[in-house]
Every structure is written in C-alpha cells, then in structure tokens.
C-alpha cells in the first residue's frame with residue numbers, strides 16, 4: 001500500500017517506521033518548513049510501553065543519550081524559605097520506566113531513523129481529501145495532488161486531517177479550564193540544572209534550563225474561563241494580564257516576551273471523538289485522542305497509538321476495515337484513562353486558593369521524608385500517566401511481515 005501521513009513530529013514518524021517495516025510505501029507531509037531540530041520546544045515524557053516501542057525501533061540509546069534531567073526542583077516563596085526537592089523524588093510515582101526528552105530531540109531522532117525509507121515533504125499540508133475508486137485522492141498546499149491507499153492524520157491537537165474529515169475543531173475539542181504558555185528567555189537567575197517554580201492562586205510559573213547555555217524556558221499554567229485566542233498578539237496580551245501583579249522574577253521574565261521567537265500559548269483541551277476513523281482515513285496521536293498539552297501522557301499515547309495502528313493493520317492482512325476497528329478497540333481503554341489525567345494534574349499543579357499554595361509547599365517539604373511507596377503514590381497523579389497504558393497489548397513485532 002501507499003500510505004500518506006500528515007505530521008512529522010512523534011506519531012507520524014513512528015507510524016512511518018513500522019509501516020515501512022511492514023512493506024508499505026510511506027509519504028509524510030509536514031506543515032513546518034524543516035524538521036524540528038535543536039533543543040526543540042518542551043520536555044515530554046515517555047512512559048513504560050512507549051519506551052518499549054522506542055526500544056523495538058532500536059532507538060533507545062539515542063533517546064537515552066538525549067534525555068533531560070532536572071537535578072532539583074525549588075519552589076520559590078517570596079518572604080519565606082524556599083522548598084527544594086530532588087527531581088527523582090518528584091517523578092517517583094510517574095512510572096518505573098520513564099525517559100524525559102525534549103520533543104524536538106525526539107522528533108529529530110525519529111526523523112533521522114526514517115528519512116532513508118520514507119518520503120518527507122516539508123512546508124506542505126493536505127488541502128483536500130476525497131475517497132474514491134478504492135483509494136483516497138489528496139490535494140496539497142504546494143499545488144500537487146496524488147492517490148493513496150490510506151491516509152493518517154498525525155498532525156496534532158489542531159489537526160488539518162481531522163478538520164477535513166470530521167469537521168471543525170470546536171466539535172471535538174473539550175476545554176479543561178486552563179491554558180499553557182511557554183517561551184524562551186535569557187537565564188536571568190543562573191539555574192545551573194535547577195527547575196524553579198512559583199505559585200499563586202490560579203497560576204503556576206516554572207523556569208527551567210535549556211541545552212543552550214545561558215538560555216532558559218518559562219512555562220506559565222493558568223486557569224481560564226474560556227479557550228485561549230489563536231492570534232499571537234492577543235495571546236501575549238492575555239499572558240501579560242494573567243501575570244500582572246505576580247512577584248518573584250516574573251516581571252523581569254515578561255520583559256523578554258516580545259523578543260521570544262518560540263512563544264507558544266494554547267488552551268489545555270482534550271480531543272474527544274467517539275471514533276477516529278472514517279473509511280480509509282484515520283488519526284493517530286494528539287490528532288485523534290490528545291489528552292491535553294502539558295498534562296502528561298500525550299507523547300506516550302502518540303507513540304503507542306502509532307505502533308498499535310501499524311500492527312493491527314498487519315494483523316488484519318492490511319485490510320483497513322478490520323484493521324482500523326481493531327486499532328480503536330486496542331486503544332480505547334488507554335484513551336479513556338488518559339482523559340482523567342488532565343483534570344487531576346491541573347487540580348494539583350495550579351492552586352485554587354492561598355491554602356492550596358501553602359499546602360503544596362508543605363507537601364513538597366515532607367515528601368522526601370516519607371517512605372518510598374508513599375512518595376510514589378503521592379507523585380503518581382492518581383496513577384493516571386503510569387497506569388494509562390497498562391491495558392494496551394503491544395503485539396510482538398514478529399507479527400509484522402519482514
């Protein structure tokens with residue numbers, strides 16, 4: 001088969017790898033003009049089965065070499081003593097098999113592993129999809145067009161394929177009541193491997209080092225009554241309004257907002273579709289079942305979902321009708337579980353009251369003194385991210401045709 005994939009970040013290249021391994025021809029179109037390189041955006045977590053998929057691709061050494069680690073996390077409390085905790089203790093409950101890596105590094109490793117066998121076109125999007133004559137006709141933004149046997153949208157939370165096939169995003173995107181902003185700044189405070197956090201009612205700010213010496217990244221999570229605007233100027237205004245009156249280094253960090261060329265702000269929303277396949281077209285990763293940015297689990301779900309899609313297609317003898325149905329059945333439990341993570345993580349990370357600001361600091365202070373199993377329970381966010389993928393069966397890669 002000739003399979004067209006939209007999106008070359010996480011789900012797209014993993015799917016391309018396994019489809020190629022299974023004897024298919026694969027074309028990937030990616031909207032951005034070049035592969036995501038450099039220190040790339042934000043840190044993502046690969047948990048249990050996602051680490052296993054990466055290992056089966058032979059990429060674990062590269063992924064582990066690029067992993068990021070926070071030595072310590074310090075909660076800043078102006079006027080009161082800071083609370084510092086070991087980074088490993090903070091993540092104790094997330095998963096016993098866990099790798100944190102910048103999304104750009106992960107995307108680059110996946111792209112390098114597939115570029116020889118997969119046709120990548122950057123700076124291009126799908127503009128039209130029509131199913132006819134036992135295939136799908138696709139038109140592209142560069143004016144070209146072509147016929148494919150199957151099409152997969154792996155193009156993220158704001159998926160173009162989902163819009164073309166299932167209609168406007170508003171119908172599938174469920175706002176969780178929070179927003180997330182990320183932008184790069186000079187390392188004003190000399191982080192030296194530390195992550196610094198500062199909380200206020202309805203707002204949480206974190207500052208963490210990047211791989212570029214002298215640079216740091218700011219993350220602001222905040223509660224909001226409505227989804228974020230899409231216009232960058234309006235987003236910057238919104239962030240300034242949200243941060244007005246905040247103490248610590250926040251005013252100095254905001255001085256660098258206009259100069260940040262990687263400024264990102266989005267609603268924390270989940271993609272909820274009763275079924276994410278229609279005819280010969282399906283979705284993988286955030287496009288089909290994104291649990292929400294920054295709440296955890298999205299990258300692992302994208303990797304495992306792409307693997308499961310390729311293996312269920314193979315197990316169905318490349319017949320997309322039973323193959324797509326088996327893919328959706330296999331992922332249903334994990335997708336349902338992933339939807340519980342966002343509300344739980346938002347409830348924990350963004351304090352609702354001065355009392356919660358205080359209790360969070362006290363909880364962090366006592367955490368290192370608690371027995372290991374209690375630490376793991378308290379840092380597991382209700383077991384969400386770690387437990388989410390437990391029920392997914394990773395078929396043996398040998399079911400895939402050589």
Ligand SMILES: Cc1cc2nc3c(=O)[nH]c(=O)nc-3n(C[C@H](O)[C@H](O)[C@H](O)COP(=O)(O)OP(=O)(O)OC[C@H]3O[C@@H](n4cnc5c(N)ncnc54)[C@H](O)[C@@H]3O)c2cc1C
Nearest residue numbers: 007009010011031045155156160285286293294297298299
């Ligand atoms: C700030 C932030 C922090 C996050 N933190 C975490 C975390 O700690 N842990 C975690 O697990 N996850 C985290 N996530 C979520 C994680 O990044 C995603 O779940 C994961 O990247 C999903 O992979 P994906 O391949 O499905 O989609 P994406 O990584 O979003 O990739 C989609 C790709 O499709 C491309 N694209 C978009 N539209 C089109 C189009 N119309 N045509 C062609 N190409 C298109 C995009 O350019 C992109 O390359 C975070 C996300 C953000 C934004």
